[in-house]
Amino acid sequence: xxxxxxxxxxxxxxxxxxxxxxxxxxxxxxxxxxxxxxxxxxxxxxxxxxxxxxxxxxxxxxxxxxxxxxxxxxxxxxxxxxxxxxxxxxxxxxxxxxxxxxxxxxxxxxxxxxxxxxxxxxxxxxxxxxxxxxxxxxxxxxxxxxxxxxxxxxxxxxxxxxxxxxxxxxxxxxxxxxxxxxxxxxxxxxxxxxxxxxxxxxxxxxxxxxxxxxxxxxxxxxxxxxxxxxxxxxxxxxxxxxxxxxxxxxxxxxxxxxxxx
Amino acid sequence: xxxxxxxxxxxxxxxxxxxxxxxxxxxxxxxxxxxxxxxxxxxxxxxxxxxxxxxxxxxxxxxxxxxxxxxxxxxxxxxxxxxxxxxxxxxxxxxxxxxxxxxxxxxxxxxxxxxxxxxxxxxxxxxxxxxxxxxxxxxxxxxxxxxxxxxxxxxxxxxxxxxxxxxxxxxxxxxxxxxxxxxxxxxxxxxxxxxxxxxxxxxxxxxxxxxxxxxxxxxxxxxxxxxxxxxxxxxxxxxxxxxxxxxxxxxxxxxxxxxxxxxxxxxxxxxxxxxx
Numbered sequence: 001x002x003x004x005x006x007x008x009x010x011x012x013x014x015x016x017x018x019x020x021x022x023x024x025x026x027x028x029x030x031x032x033x034x035x036x037x038x039x040x041x042x043x044x045x046x047x048x049x050x051x052x053x054x055x056x057x058x059x060x061x062x063x064x065x066x067x068x069x070x071x072x073x074x075x076x077x078x079x080x081x082x083x084x085x086x087x088x089x090x091x092x093x094x095x096x097x098x099x100x101x102x103x104x105x106x107x108x109x110x111x112x113x114x115x116x117x118x119x120x121x122x123x124x125x126x127x128x129x130x131x132x133x134x135x136x137x138x139x140x141x142x143x144x145x146x147x148x149x150x151x152x153x154x155x156x157x158x159x160x161x162x163x164x165x166x167x168x169x170x171x172x173x174x175x176x177x178x179x180x181x182x183x184x185x186x187x188x189x190x191x192x193x194x195x196x197x198x199x200x201x202x203x204x205x206x207x208x209x210x211x212x213x214x215x216x217x218x219x220x221x222x223x224x225x226x227x228x229x230x231x232x233x234x235x236x237x238x239x240x241x242x243x244x245x246x247x248x249x250x251x252x253x254x255x256x257x258x259x260x261x
Numbered sequence: 262x263x264x265x266x267x268x269x270x271x272x273x274x275x276x277x278x279x280x281x282x283x284x285x286x287x288x289x290x291x292x293x294x295x296x297x298x299x300x301x302x303x304x305x306x307x308x309x310x311x312x313x314x315x316x317x318x319x320x321x322x323x324x325x326x327x328x329x330x331x332x333x334x335x336x337x338x339x340x341x342x343x344x345x346x347x348x349x350x351x352x353x354x355x356x357x358x359x360x361x362x363x364x365x366x367x368x369x370x371x372x373x374x375x376x377x378x379x380x381x382x383x384x385x386x387x388x389x390x391x392x393x394x395x396x397x398x399x400x401x402x403x404x405x406x407x408x409x410x411x412x413x414x415x416x417x418x419x420x421x422x423x424x425x426x427x428x429x430x431x432x433x434x435x436x437x438x439x440x441x442x443x444x445x446x447x448x449x450x451x452x453x454x455x456x457x458x459x460x461x462x463x464x465x466x467x468x469x470x471x472x473x474x475x476x477x478x479x480x481x482x483x484x485x486x487x488x489x490x491x492x493x494x495x496x497x498x499x500x501x502x503x504x505x506x507x508x509x510x511x512x513x514x515x516x517x518x519x520x521x522x523x524x525x526x527x528x529x530x531x532x533x534x535x536x537x
């Protein structure tokens with residue numbers, strides 16, 4: 001938590017106009033509750049057309065697309081709708097993932113859509129994709145300990161090393177490598193055989209993401225805009241920015257060590 | 262035959278644009294025929310980071326793979342860029358802000374992690390990039406995409422999509438409202454690419470006794486309406502939620518001098534915690 005913020009247990013109720021926590025503590029001084037409780041996953045234009053049922057239960061059917069406000073189901077890899085009323089490839093999703101590296105995941109999903117629209121033979125049958133989806137949901141349950149329908153559209157558990165431990169690579173690689181390994185290696189946006197879509201350095205950044213978030217804000221607050229300007233001076237390429245991240249992580253590690261001594 | 266009949270019936274009362282499209286729509290489902298690729302009509306709904314990624318990915322396809330494709334992309338906003346397009350004076354509830362974006366928002370991780378492949382942010386961008394930099398980045402990604410024959414319809418709200426046909430073959434019938442002219446338009450697509458984003462509909466929680474809380478003149482708001490610490494002048498704030506939003510709300514409030522005491526942070530019942 002940010003320094004100075006007092007962390008308290010969950011809120012139980014607001015009876016008599018007073019916030020009371022689950023441990024029984026009353027907080028009469030609190031007069032403003034700010035809900036940072038997330039967002040519902042809804043797509044009203046699909047719902048109004050009768051093609052995305054809004055359900056109050058996590059028991060979502062496999063033949064009609066629905067949302068329980070956290071999870072749209074059935075989707076193959078959060079991307080292709082497997083509703084039985086239309087063909088596989090008629091409806092694709094993007095930008096519904098949470099806590100994901102936006103650019104690489106969105107572009108991977110988009111490449112998958114573009115190439116499979118151009119060559120529908122890339123797509124397996126609805127039954128095969130449903131089976132793959134069920135296997136993925138089991139991996140998510142095993143790793144995250146939460147059912148996929150509750151966990152929502154997250155790809156940090158149930159995928160490969162560095163984003164989970166049971167499958168064969170990060171989510172975005174999995175999608176693009178299907179194209180790479182089925183005749184499109186070296187095509188625009190698709191890596192050659194033997195190369196991964198996601199650069200190794202990006203995975204390093206993923207692991208250090210929270211260090212950067214904490215450290216950068218502390219640096220800004222305590223050392224100001226000049227510190228920031230100095231830190232990023234001359235940065236142009238991805239390699240430069242990677243170097244900046246490394247320097248920031250070193251600076252932050254040393255800062256925390258000094259602070260703790 | 263039912264499909265053909267429906268097309269004829271619709272075109273008699275719909276916007277002229279529909280009749281124009283109807284002629285181009287292949288009634289067969291997706292697939293090859295005699296080795297040649299059929300004309301396809303593709304609809305993209307949403308032009309934030311997701312929709313822009315669709316535009317770029319379709320744009321990199323080799324030309325022979327996307328010959329005679331027609332693409333229509335919709336967005337409700339006046340500009341592409343999705344949640345990065347500011348809405349700094351949102352309507353009060355029950356009205357909804359177009360985005361949760363607030364003026365001091367920066368990326369909640371290092372920007373090289375969240376960029377498109379081989380497409381870094383401009384030189385000398387802070388690792389936690391400010392909102393204007395990120396908006397320019399995605400707008401630049403949109404403008405540099407090489408996609409011809411694409412109709413970009415901003416200020417158009419897609420209100421309904423229906424699959425007309427069978428599990429094997431058919432088309433999407435899409436209704437959109439031109440928000441400027443306040444007219445309705447109809448479209449037909451073989452493929453619908455949906456990029457709705459995940460920060461549009463706030464998840465609110467009602468606690469037992471909340472009526473008495475409100476009656477006592479106390480406030481409860483979802484952080485989607487947060488635009489700065491001024492609204493919290495003199496207040497003692499309980500932030501509910503330990504995800505990226507909760508973390509940033511707590512940080513911004515504690516760093517401003519407007520709160521009377523330390524703001525407090527609670528983890529809410531239903532939330533999957535990301536940061537400890």
